[in-house]
Amino acid sequence: MVQVVAFANQKGGVAKTTSVVTVAAALAQLGRRVLVVDLDAQGCATFCLGLDPEDLEASVSDVLLGPGQYAAADLVRTTDEGVDLLPACLDLARADQALASTPGREYVLREALSALRNRYDAILLDCSPSLGIITVNALVAADAVIIPLQCETLSHRGVGQLMETIADVRRFANPGLAVLGILPTLFDGRTVHAQAILADLPERYQVPVLPPIHRSIRFAEAPATGRTILATAGQSRGARDYRDLAARLDALIGPL
Amino acid sequence: MVQVVAFANQKGGVAKTTSVVTVAAALAQLGRRVLVVDLDAQGCATFCLGLDPEDLEASVSDVLLGPGQYAAADLVRTTDEGVDLLPACLDLARADQALASTPGREYVLREALSALRNRYDAILLDCSPSLGIITVNALVAADAVIIPLQCETLSHRGVGQLMETIADVRRFANPGLAVLGILPTLFDGRTVHAQAILADLPERYQVPVLPPIHRSIRFAEAPATGRTILATAGQSRGARDYRDLAARLDALIGPL
Ligand SMILES: Nc1ncnc2c1ncn2[C@@H]1O[C@H](COP(=O)(O)OP(=O)(O)OP(=O)(O)O)[C@@H](O)[C@H]1O
Numbered sequence: 001m002v003q004v005v006a007f008a009n010q011k012g013g014v015a016k017t018t019s020v021v022t023v024a025a026a027l028a029q030l031g032r033r034v035l036v037v038d039l040d041a042q043g044c045a046t047f048c049l050g051l052d053p054e055d056l057e058a059s060v061s062d063v064l065l066g067p068g069q070y071a072a073a074d075l076v077r078t079t080d081e082g083v084d085l086l087p088a089c090l091d092l093a094r095a096d097q098a099l100a101s102t103p104g105r106e107y108v109l110r111e112a113l114s115a116l117r118n119r120y121d122a123i124l125l126d127c128s129p130s131l132g133i134i135t136v137n138a139l140v141a142a143d144a145v146i147i148p149l150q151c152e153t154l155s156h157r158g159v160g161q162l163m164e165t166i167a168d169v170r171r172f173a174n175p176g177l178a179v180l181g182i183l184p185t186l187f188d189g190r191t192v193h194a195q196a197i198l199a200d201l202p203e204r205y206q207v208p209v210l211p212p213i214h215r216s217i218r219f220a221e222a223p224a225t226g227r228t229i230l231a232t233a234g235q236s237r238g239a240r241d242y243r244d245l246a247a248r249l250d251a252l253i254g255p256l
Numbered sequence: 257m258v259q260v261v262a263f264a265n266q267k268g269g270v271a272k273t274t275s276v277v278t279v280a281a282a283l284a285q286l287g288r289r290v291l292v293v294d295l296d297a298q299g300c301a302t303f304c305l306g307l308d309p310e311d312l313e314a315s316v317s318d319v320l321l322g323p324g325q326y327a328a329a330d331l332v333r334t335t336d337e338g339v340d341l342l343p344a345c346l347d348l349a350r351a352d353q354a355l356a357s358t359p360g361r362e363y364v365l366r367e368a369l370s371a372l373r374n375r376y377d378a379i380l381l382d383c384s385p386s387l388g389i390i391t392v393n394a395l396v397a398a399d400a401v402i403i404p405l406q407c408e409t410l411s412h413r414g415v416g417q418l419m420e421t422i423a424d425v426r427r428f429a430n431p432g433l434a435v436l437g438i439l440p441t442l443f444d445g446r447t448v449h450a451q452a453i454l455a456d457l458p459e460r461y462q463v464p465v466l467p468p469i470h471r472s473i474r475f476a477e478a479p480a481t482g483r484t485i486l487a488t489a490g491q492s493r494g495a496r497d498y499r500d501l502a503a504r505l506d507a508l509i510g511p512l
């Protein structure tokens with residue numbers, strides 16, 4: 001049964017954050033109890049869900065770096081999208097250094113989330129564009145990983161390395177980690193280039209390829225409102241695409 | 257006189273790499289001797305200029321982490337775009353950890369580039385989407401920084417922090433570091449959202465705002481060819497926009 005899902009790709013700007021918050025909101029609309037964990041020091045997921053990272057007194061960083069002082073449950077916030085949020089702020093930037101000398105540093109997130117698993121049907125992890133210790137923590141903590149990928153040549157750069165990292169994590173720390181698939185994002189079906197990249201994905205990476213999320217100008221405005229596209233343009237194609245993805249996840253999560 | 261220019265923004269996918277390689281190629285067309293330094297472990301700039309990061313025997317990482325064994329000059333490669341390249345590969349990923357205990361770790365790039373300054377008119381630094389030690393090295397080594405920014409709400413997330421980092425670098429390590437400006441990239445002039453973000457930039461960040469680079473479907477295909485858009489779609493609007501930017505830089509570089 002899938003419960004904790006990491007959205008990872010160290011390439012920048014491939015809609016990891018947008019996918020996490022929108023799928024989370026869609027799962028909440030299906031009646032699921034959902035937690036989003038923001039693992040990016042820039043706090044984009046936090047911002048998308050209506051909180052200001054600069055106003056936070058404590059964040060996911062305190063949970064990961066200061067065991068004992070805060071339990072994750074103490075720091076969880078509610079949001080207007082009906083999902084809960086373990087928010088991030090700039091403190092997470094020093095996590096790489098701070099964790100470097102901690103024994104078992106790849107497991108701190110898994111530890112922290114174990115106490116939350118019985119409160120949520122789904123826990124979605126938003127990774128930063130890096131394969132550092134925090135992202136490794138996400139892969140170690142997750143039951144499954146989704147790889148958002150923009151259908152452009154440069155997006156292939158990091159996927160091979162990500163796959164190797166996933167293989168390492170499976171071998172050493174998390175044998176159950178499943179690759180749910182590649183999620184083609186920002187998909188512009190009108191260009192030959194994007195179509196060609198999409199067609200080539202199954203053979204290239206030997207993992208499932210999820211139905212693409214189409215590009216839509218309605219996404220850009222949503223973050224400023226603290227809501228997702230489901231609220232700001234709920235009938236748009238982008239909203240429908242993410243609801244379809246959420247329905248797929250919903251089927252994997254187990255009974256309500 | 258401006259010679260070393262860093263392109264930095266820890267937000268992912270805002271066309272840092274595309275800006276570096278295209279401006280470099282345009283400067284070369286103006287007769288300048290140009291070096292691109294790839295500072296991203298994913299090697300996107302390296303790939304864009306026709307090299308495979310996985311084929312490299314040595315890279316910028318060896319220069320930064322293994323002083324004495326390689327001089328930067330030994331590792332510079334020529335490319336079909338007429339620019340030289342100090343390439344990157346996955347070795348750079350361990351640089352953060354490896355440099356952590358090195359005294360003067362913020363200066364290793366500046367050191368390495370000092371021997372190259374007399375060989376090039378312009379040295380452009382492509383930063384990864386992070387504000388870690390490698391990006392700080394870029395800011396310490398640079399005469400000037402350009403901040404590529406996509407005109408969408410989420411792009412603002414990291415700019416404030418980047419500005420603070422620049423202020424710190426000026427105060428402690430590189431008083432001469434100039435902010436050449438914000439470079440609006442991937443600009444879609446047809447959307448109200450992008451127009452609004454663009455209009456608000458000067459007041460919001462109190463730095464110059466360069467003319468925007470327009471979105472064009474011709475950019476996505478260029479990396480697969482090992483050439484920039486100047487070669488693959490040289491008359492397109494995107495190519496013209498980057499040539500205009502290169503002309504601006506050319507004027508700051510000093511006599512040919
Ligand atoms: N389907 C879409 N159509 C149009 N714009 C989109 C779509 N999905 C996301 N965006 C926009 O693209 C930009 C990049 O998305 P996002 O920040 O979610 O990517 P990311 O992978 O999380 O980036 P980073 O690597 O910096 O964490 C954002 O401005 C977002 O609003």
Ligand SMILES: Nc1ncnc2c1ncn2[C@@H]1O[C@H](COP(=O)(O)OP(=O)(O)OP(=O)(O)O)[C@@H](O)[C@H]1O
Binds near residue numbers: 013267296384442443
């Ligand atoms: N003006 C443009 N119009 C359309 N596509 C563009 C434009 N500029 C860049 N792109 C494409 O957008 C994607 C992201 O660009 P790029 O990789 O240069 O961003 P980046 O900031 O370097 O990303 P990262 O944060 O991962 O290093 C690439 O596929 C690139 O080809």
Ligand SMILES: [Mg+2]
Binds near residue numbers: 127
């Ligand atoms: Mg993100």
Ligand SMILES: [Mg+2]
Binds near residue numbers: 272301
């Ligand atoms: Mg890049």
